[in-house]
Amino acid sequence: MEEARVELVPVKTHIVTKRDNIVDVIEKYAGPDMGPDDVVSVAESVVAITQGRYRRPEEMSPSILAHVLARFVHRDSSCSSACGMQATIDEGGALRVLFAFIVGGIAKVFGKSGVFYRLAGEQAALIDDVTGTMPPFDKMLVFGPKDPVKVAEAIKARLGCYGAAVADVNDLKRAAVLGVTEGLQPAELSRILIHNPFGNANQQTPIVIIKNYAAAAAKRG
Amino acid sequence: MLVYAGYFLAFLGLVFLALALYIWRQGDADFVFDTANRSRLELEKETADEMVFTFNVPFRNRGSQQGTLMDVFVRPWIPKEQFSAAELTTKVTVASCPRSDGYWEATLFPNEKLEHDIAVIKLRFHSEGGDIRQAMDQIVDLPLNIVYQVVARAEWYLSKTMLELPMEEFHAAMQNGRGQK
Incomplete structure (x- = not known):
């Protein structure tokens, strides 16, 4: 073109x-x-x-899994907060996200990044954490669209x-x-x-x- | 069999311990509003029935992780039993990206930054149909809470810092404001 x-x-x-x-x-x-x-x-x-x-952090109750996994994600990722990771778990499922985390971690050891986001479900890369969207949605986690x-x-x-x-x-x-x-x-x-x-x-x-x-x-x- | 179960439990314990240590060492954002180094109160605007005072409070994220100040507001502790001559409303904004609508836009603050950001606080006293100078002559020491909501690695939380504006400072600001007219 x-x-x-x-x-x-x-x-x-x-x-x-x-x-x-x-x-x-x-x-x-x-x-x-x-x-x-x-x-x-x-x-x-x-x-x-x-x-x-979209959801407000106040409406969410991050699980222990979300609290732990969020600690291992790059700080600039929307999954780096407990709420952001919980949103990813809510969308992708706890087992899938845990699997993606383990495989992604191993892949990273071998120099391959981004595997977590490919395996954790399409929403993992689409969720915008707070500040990610303009006011008044700056105070919300905004998910990716459906369909x-x-x-x-x-x-x-x-x-x-x-x-x-x-x-x-x-x-x-x-x-x-x-x-x-x-x-x-x-x-x-x-x-x-x-x-x-x-x-x-x-x-x-x-x-x-x-x-x-x-x-x-x-x-x- | 019991021995293997013991090994397994010990392994789980070690994993738990390692995770706890890692999270503890990683830390989190930690915001501090340095009220001891706030600026002096200034009279920014005066009309017959309204006065707007302003002052700055430096703040920074002194933690080990970046963090978001999702909301910040200023809560005055001044009951009508103590001061009813004028109605007080407050606004706070960040100097580097100011807003005039009183809405605190959620902002990410890095932790490496050594210099402080500045919170600009405005206090608007309004005396309905009255004489604001006369009303403000009755001002008392004003305790204020800077309440802030943090979102970082851990779950969100609210915290607050208190400061007190002495009545003498209001009078001095009014005096200076009068002098500048």
Whole structure:
């Protein structure tokens, strides 16, 4: 794909909450700018928030396992707090997380990192600890979204755009596309979104329209 | 068989001990609000029925792990039996990333940092339809609790630090504020 022909348009929204329907939000704010050649991408944490997938630390009772495992995780990880690890256990299951921890630890001894997150379930890498999301969700642990492919398909069906994607992008040049509509390539979208066009949380732009995506793809194809 | 069970229990005990030692050595975040080195009270704003005082309290994470101050608020201990001439409300924010809405944004503070961060505390006295100067003449020594919620390696907890603002400092700030007009 020739990136020069693709334009990224961040879209500002209100503070989205669990009272919102993500498809309605995208239609309201991005709908007027969407064309049939465009792909709309939405930040995964915002999708998760509309699904009510967040918890306050005060609502959680970390187990002994969570307390112990959290102590062995890198301090910058969302699993490094007892609550963050408990959230991972709640999503992935205690046995699975323990297994991932043991295998991940052994793998790390041999210089291979990231194994824990691959084995502990997809949520392990998606949970945002407190401070990970903009106010008022800075005081919550925000989980990854449920059924991101279904969400993407629902967005496409409503907006009539070329495609839709749910993405986890940050300023550390990390872009993971969690769900896309049929025909889109997650790896290619990750490359397009790698510079985090969503901006930081306070910019309130959880939607990015990838303009001319289909036209650029056709030209390449 | 009993011997093997004994070995197994001893092994479990050693594992437990090693974990406890590791966690103890790792430690956790430990926030301290250095009230002894707070700034002097200043009168920031004055209208006919309102006065806003401000002062700074340095704080830092002196622990061995980074930690999040998830919430910080200032709780005055001033009952109406002692002072009812004006209503007091408080706000606190961090100087490096100030907010004016009174909302404390959860912020991660590293433990390696030697210099302090600064908590900016504002005290707003409001005398409904009254004369704020006259009301503040009745001010007494004001005890304040800085209450803060920490999330770090261990489970979240609340803690607090108390300080007291002497009434003479209010009077001096009002005097200085008057002089600056």
